[in-house]
Amino acid sequence: MTDAVRLHIPIDLRWGDLDAFNHVNNTSMLKLLEECRVRAFWAPESGEPRYPTAVVPAGTELLTLIARQEIEYLRPVPYQSDPLDVQLWFGRLGGSSGEVCYEVYSPRAAGEQVLYARSSAVIVFVDAASGRPVRLTPEMRAAWEPYLGEPIRYSRR
Amino acid sequence: MTDAVRLHIPIDLRWGDLDAFNHVNNTSMLKLLEECRVRAFWAPESGEPRYPTAVVPAGTELLTLIARQEIEYLRPVPYQSDPLDVQLWFGRLGGSSGEVCYEVYSPRAAGEQVLYARSSAVIVFVDAASGRPVRLTPEMRAAWEPYLGEPIRYSRR
Amino acid sequence: MTDAVRLHIPIDLRWGDLDAFNHVNNTSMLKLLEECRVRAFWAPESGEPRYPTAVVPAGTELLTLIARQEIEYLRPVPYQSDPLDVQLWFGRLGGSSGEVCYEVYSPRAAGEQVLYARSSAVIVFVDAASGRPVRLTPEMRAAWEPYLGEPIRYSRR
Amino acid sequence: MTDAVRLHIPIDLRWGDLDAFNHVNNTSMLKLLEECRVRAFWAPESGEPRYPTAVVPAGTELLTLIARQEIEYLRPVPYQSDPLDVQLWFGRLGGSSGEVCYEVYSPRAAGEQVLYARSSAVIVFVDAASGRPVRLTPEMRAAWEPYLGEPIRYSRR
Numbered sequence: 001m002t003d004a005v006r007l008h009i010p011i012d013l014r015w016g017d018l019d020a021f022n023h024v025n026n027t028s029m030l031k032l033l034e035e036c037r038v039r040a041f042w043a044p045e046s047g048e049p050r051y052p053t054a055v056v057p058a059g060t061e062l063l064t065l066i067a068r069q070e071i072e073y074l075r076p077v078p079y080q081s082d083p084l085d086v087q088l089w090f091g092r093l094g095g096s097s098g099e100v101c102y103e104v105y106s107p108r109a110a111g112e113q114v115l116y117a118r119s120s121a122v123i124v125f126v127d128a129a130s131g132r133p134v135r136l137t138p139e140m141r142a143a144w145e146p147y148l149g150e151p152i153r154y155s156r157r
Numbered sequence: 158m159t160d161a162v163r164l165h166i167p168i169d170l171r172w173g174d175l176d177a178f179n180h181v182n183n184t185s186m187l188k189l190l191e192e193c194r195v196r197a198f199w200a201p202e203s204g205e206p207r208y209p210t211a212v213v214p215a216g217t218e219l220l221t222l223i224a225r226q227e228i229e230y231l232r233p234v235p236y237q238s239d240p241l242d243v244q245l246w247f248g249r250l251g252g253s254s255g256e257v258c259y260e261v262y263s264p265r266a267a268g269e270q271v272l273y274a275r276s277s278a279v280i281v282f283v284d285a286a287s288g289r290p291v292r293l294t295p296e297m298r299a300a301w302e303p304y305l306g307e308p309i310r311y312s313r314r
Numbered sequence: 315m316t317d318a319v320r321l322h323i324p325i326d327l328r329w330g331d332l333d334a335f336n337h338v339n340n341t342s343m344l345k346l347l348e349e350c351r352v353r354a355f356w357a358p359e360s361g362e363p364r365y366p367t368a369v370v371p372a373g374t375e376l377l378t379l380i381a382r383q384e385i386e387y388l389r390p391v392p393y394q395s396d397p398l399d400v401q402l403w404f405g406r407l408g409g410s411s412g413e414v415c416y417e418v419y420s421p422r423a424a425g426e427q428v429l430y431a432r433s434s435a436v437i438v439f440v441d442a443a444s445g446r447p448v449r450l451t452p453e454m455r456a457a458w459e460p461y462l463g464e465p466i467r468y469s470r471r
Numbered sequence: 472m473t474d475a476v477r478l479h480i481p482i483d484l485r486w487g488d489l490d491a492f493n494h495v496n497n498t499s500m501l502k503l504l505e506e507c508r509v510r511a512f513w514a515p516e517s518g519e520p521r522y523p524t525a526v527v528p529a530g531t532e533l534l535t536l537i538a539r540q541e542i543e544y545l546r547p548v549p550y551q552s553d554p555l556d557v558q559l560w561f562g563r564l565g566g567s568s569g570e571v572c573y574e575v576y577s578p579r580a581a582g583e584q585v586l587y588a589r590s591s592a593v594i595v596f597v598d599a600a601s602g603r604p605v606r607l608t609p610e611m612r613a614a615w616e617p618y619l620g621e622p623i624r625y626s627r628r
Contacts, residue, residue, distance in 0.1 A: 047238075063492050068541070079334075395518075
């Protein structure tokens with residue numbers, strides 16, 4: 001299998017993402033990935049989507065839950081004003097779930113990019129009222145299949 | 158006194174800024190203002206500053222502390238993908254402190270803008286080692302005086 | 315008017331409340347006050363309330379919104395394992411709103427207590443479906459009037 | 472190998488840990504685990520440690536970094552006023568690192584406990600000045616070995 005096409009989501013750090021060690025806190029990193037996921041996959045309430053993958057209806061009727069997440073932190077991340085370059089693709093598409101893969105890089109503009117972290121999350125779509133899983137629609141599959149590639153292989157597992 | 162020139166800082170919401178009421182949480186709003194303050198006033202560690210007011214040396218030797226803050230929430234803020242338009246100016250410049258004024262508006266692109274919130278914060282510059290206030294430098298005064306204007310008058314105080 | 319009876323709410327810091335300056339971040343302080351407000355005023359979904367003031371029905375039908383908040387930071391707050399002592403009372407009770415006053419002290423156990431911060435927030439009760447204010451019930455008034463006292467006078471306003 | 476002795480750390484939720492889905496946000500869960508780790512392992516600046524495992528010198532000279540973390544969310548966590556029961560043990564002790572294992576349960580008081588989440592984190596001790604790993608001291612090993620047990624086996628990896 002060849003490498004998937006990847007989405008590149010630029011995401012701004014906030015100084016408040018730092019902890020007392022003056023690095024981006026490890027839980028803040030997951031907050032950034034959450035935001036990338038929302039931007040990548042949720043259809044905006046109005047206006048044009050920024051990414052062709054943004055087809056999940058926004059709102060609170062269809063919940064996007066995280067079933068599991070794994071993350072490997074490779075280098076401390078300092079505060080910086082240019083947006084990080086988060087790269088996303090799918091490692092797997094299931095019946096009502098999918099595995100989202102992420103690599104977090106230093107800003108695109110800044111010469112050779114540093115890989116800060118790698119992560120993968122299993123997301124499950126659930127109906128808020130019934131609590132039951134909801135199957136991926138044909139529209140979701142069509143939008144996401146071009147971004148389906150190799151899952152992450154963690155070096156230190 | 159005529160209205161000050163205002164800085165316009167575009168700031169991205171994160172879905173994680175919402176609380177269980179599905180609005181931007183009131184404390185998240187202060188987090189956004191904190192980030193605007195950092196971008197507006199702190200010199201980047203490398204590269205060009207984005208704003209002419211960004212003259213405070215970054216790092217952890219010179220602390221920017223908040224002595225007091227006041228905020229008026231005018232309308233609930235929904236999650237949205239375009240950046241909010243935060244407008245900043247100074248209401249006062251003191252010896253080692255200043256009052257930063259903020260108005261938080263809906264995105265600039267989206268027709269008539271809605272005013273979501275108004276806030277002001279007294280910031281004090283303090284030396285991290287000694288804990289003592291540090292006087293504004295001539296460079297800070299020169300950079301900030303064009304943005305000095307009327308303080309906010311709160312309607313419901 | 316004599317001093318109101320005050321509620322004492324013990325609240326644990328989290329190390330994650332610190333920012334890169336190694337102090338409790340100013341927005342984290344509001345997060346602590348939010349949690350104290352929830353514990354003080356919301357009836358638990360099951361079991362006995364811990365405070366006689368906990369009479370607001372929990373859930374997301376009745377929203378407790380913040381209309382304005384003011385806070386004065388008097389001293390930096392370090393991380394510590396004993397819970398802070400947050401003292402609450404009402405500065406005012408209106409038709410569908412109230413002003414909650416807070417003083418944040420160092421832990422009760424630790425000898426003479428240090429006053430870290432003072433704050434007040436105007437809260438408004440709003441019906442989630444209609445977006446309209448909801449009047450305080452007789453039960454709320456009865457529960458809260460013993461805690462009605464002098465509003466905070468800010469020294470540096 | 473028999474089951475390790477486990478530490479039980481009671482940890483309070485905050486209403487602010489919820490997200491717009493009205494459940495504890497998945498990143499907030501990691502924030503809770505971070506706080507449990509700090510309480511379990513860091514020696515308090517003054518006073519008696521609450522846990523026999525609290526032997527890591529607090530402060531910002533010795534950094535406790537997360538090299539990797541894995542988490543499995545088994546059930547949505549509602550806001551509740553009683554503290555969750557987080558159980559901790561070591562899955563491995565290395566030269567300058569260790570694997571901390573966690574199971575997050577509903578409050579101890581409330582009848583049969585529900586397992587909400589399972590997680591493990593590889594922590595590495597690093598000298599802040601040099602950025603180099605620091606070896607576990609004999610005191611750390613002595614304090615932690617009673618809590619060394621089976622690593623978590625994830626069901627859905």
